[in-house]
């Protein structure tokens with residue numbers, strides 16, 4: 742489950758900690774769905790665990806599969822309130838709000854995220870950048 746959170750043409754990006762898979766890579770917040778959960782519930786739980794924030798999943802905008810076989814469901818989501826983002830250091834080493842060109846300029850970006858953003862720029866994925 743991947744949460745795509747936009748604000749004033751910027752997207753919420755995380756840098757993965759050294760203790761998880763794909764250490765040090767940039768991607769969006771998210772994680773695996775657990776048994777019995779809906780996709781929306783998984784998005785809400787993952788963002789709470791990872792960043793200490795409440796989000797509302799709005800719309801599934803894309804589905805994909807990583808080169809290593811993980812199915813990803815991409816959910817445009819919005820922050821439910823103005824509470825501060827408090828990254829869980831075990832999972833996330835850094836967070837920030839970046840424009841799409843800035844994100845595409847990062848060499849440590851996960852390849853599925855690069856593919857996602859290229860599709861957004863091409864108009865193949867509809868994303869609301871000013872929700």
Ligand SMILES: Nc1nc2c([nH]c(=O)n2[C@H]2C[C@H](O)[C@@H](COP(=O)(O)OP(=O)(O)OP(=O)(O)O)O2)c(=O)[nH]1
Nearest residue numbers: 743761762768769770771772773807811851853854
């Ligand atoms: N969270 C997240 N994972 C992503 C993104 N793009 C992408 O390819 N992935 C991959 C990396 C991982 O193989 C998988 C989800 O990893 P995760 O670390 O967030 O979830 P997890 O704790 O349940 O999984 P894991 O570390 O045990 O592999 O999806 C993204 O934007 N966000």
